[in-house]
Amino acid sequence: ENPLTSREREILQLLSEGKTSKEVASALNLSVKTIDTHRANIMRKLKFHNVADLVRYAIRNLIIEP
Secondary structure, eight states: OOOSOHHHHHHHHHHHTTOOHHHHHHHHTOOHHHHHHHHHHHHHHHTOOSHHHHHHHHHHTTSSOO
């Protein structure tokens, strides 16, 4: 079961690929603040404390390839 919405998964994928919030916002036509809010929600839902945890989660759950 995945606790993330499809939009959160999309943002997680882009962030895990090394894109900045600004780059993700531009790619998705959203504001940087919206991306940062999504990232905060993702980290809260998954109980993560840093981006490295997000990347490991993305690899383990096949959101991105290692």
